[in-house]
Amino acid sequence: MASGKITKRSVDAWIAQKFEGFVWDDGIKGFGAKFSKTGAVVYVLQFRMGGRESSTRRYTIGSHGSPWTPTTARDEAQRLLILIAQGTDPAEADRQRRREAVDLAFDNYALRFEQSLVKLGWKDQVSRSLRLHVTPVLGKRPLPKIKRSDVVAVFDRMPQSQLANRRNVFAVLRRLFRWAVSRGDIDRSPMEGMETPPAVRPRDRWLSDEEIGRVWRQTYHTHPCFGPIVRLLIVTGQRREEVASLAWEELDQLELIWTLPGSRSKNGEPNVVPLNNLAVEVLNAVAGSKTWPRRGKVFATSSGAGFTAYHKGKLKLDRLVAEDGGEPMLPWRLHDLRRTLATGFQRLGVRFEVTEAVLNHVGGSRAGVAGVYQRHDWKKEKREAMNMWNDHVASTLLP
Numbered sequence: 001m002a003s004g005k006i007t008k009r010s011v012d013a014w015i016a017q018k019f020e021g022f023v024w025d026d027g028i029k030g031f032g033a034k035f036s037k038t039g040a041v042v043y044v045l046q047f048r049m050g051g052r053e054s055s056t057r058r059y060t061i062g063s064h065g066s067p068w069t070p071t072t073a074r075d076e077a078q079r080l081l082i083l084i085a086q087g088t089d090p091a092e093a094d095r096q097r098r099r100e101a102v103d104l105a106f107d108n109y110a111l112r113f114e115q116s117l118v119k120l121g122w123k124d125q126v127s128r129s130l131r132l133h134v135t136p137v138l139g140k141r142p143l144p145k146i147k148r149s150d151v152v153a154v155f156d157r158m159p160q161s162q163l164a165n166r167r168n169v170f171a172v173l174r175r176l177f178r179w180a181v182s183r184g185d186i187d188r189s190p191m192e193g194m195e196t197p198p199a200v201r202p203r204d205r206w207l208s209d210e211e212i213g214r215v216w217r218q219t220y221h222t223h224p225c226f227g228p229i230v231r232l233l234i235v236t237g238q239r240r241e242e243v244a245s246l247a248w249e250e251l252d253q254l255e256l257i258w259t260l261p262g263s264r265s266k267n268g269e270p271n272v273v274p275l276n277n278l279a280v281e282v283l284n285a286v287a288g289s290k291t292w293p294r295r296g297k298v299f300a301t302s303s304g305a306g307f308t309a310y311h312k313g314k315l316k317l318d319r320l321v322a323e324d325g326g327e328p329m330l331p332w333r334l335h336d337l338r339r340t341l342a343t344g345f346q347r348l349g350v351r352f353e354v355t356e357a358v359l360n361h362v363g364g365s366r367a368g369v370a371g372v373y374q375r376h377d378w379k380k381e382k383r384e385a386m387n388m389w390n391d392h393v394a395s396t397l398l399p
Helices: 008-016 070-085 090-101 106-116 120-138 148-157 163-182 209-219 226-236 240-244 277-287 310-322 336-347 352-359 368-373 379-396
Strands: 002-004 021-025 031-035 041-048 056-063 257-260 271-274
Touching: 008 031, 008 070, 031 070, 041 070, 056 070, 056 090, 070 090, 106 120, 106 163, 120 148, 120 163, 148 163, 209 226, 209 310, 209 379, 226 240, 226 277, 226 310, 226 336, 226 379, 271 379, 277 379, 336 352, 336 379, 352 379
Parallel strands: 002 021
Antiparallel strands: 021 031, 031 041, 041 056, 257 271
């Protein structure tokens, strides 16, 4: 076993001699270089973790050449020996460093978290929150090194006016870090002790009969996907994403029902929505005939992708309504159409339990013990309510 001072001069000499084997430095214990006949040189460090009874281990510092020279390799060996003396295994530290740089980098980890989710509605919210608000701030930062101040920076970047959105992002991040703790990827969540953003005052906006008629008429002058989506929102009261992602396979034209699978609903619960005459007319127009396709997206754009330009569509719809000669309308959102249907049901004398069944709410009358033991599906009552709502909406469209 050769030994000697590992310097540039000695390494060049051993390479010139085509020496093959290990040379151990006589100044730093365990520091050496492995030479091959081809002239390749690899710097190594041999060490024990523990006392003399522990096995000898060998760590590869790197191959000869930039950045590893006899001098830089010697400095690295001395640094590693200090870590070893402190009980740190340099090979394990390298593995952890590589894991943090790839597997635990926030952007990669956030993607795995999304993929672990089952409920499509929640999954969409998680994806949107992370993509728009969180990943641009945390980027590739290793999960174990994310501090509370980093999380605070996410919310500092969000507009103060987005109160509801701040609560949504807070919920998404809190769940992500809890998931990481449960997997053993971090010991504690950096959000421990953080106060949940204050609750937003519930909206009470709903459209009057006159406003329903004005909006309905102007939807025909908007995007060929956006207009029908809005009309279906009015007559079914379902959520925007549930309507916009509607597939022909979910529709039974013979029975005139829409079966929304739990995988696409916000709360993970399936829902059977009776289709009234106005809903059927909307779907006939989209299909281009009274015979509906058997499969595919109902609202597919020219590229085949699903429709997502809600903001642009809503801006145009608002402009058209503002120019229709009527009184100025108060600001409203597409989600207010659900409240409009619920309010309309109340005015028409529909039972509260039926309204909740149509809207697929799991709270209120369907919560707790009632939700477990009372399994009536309200199918007949839902159809009657939807037909009443059909006639009411139709009356708003009369000249």
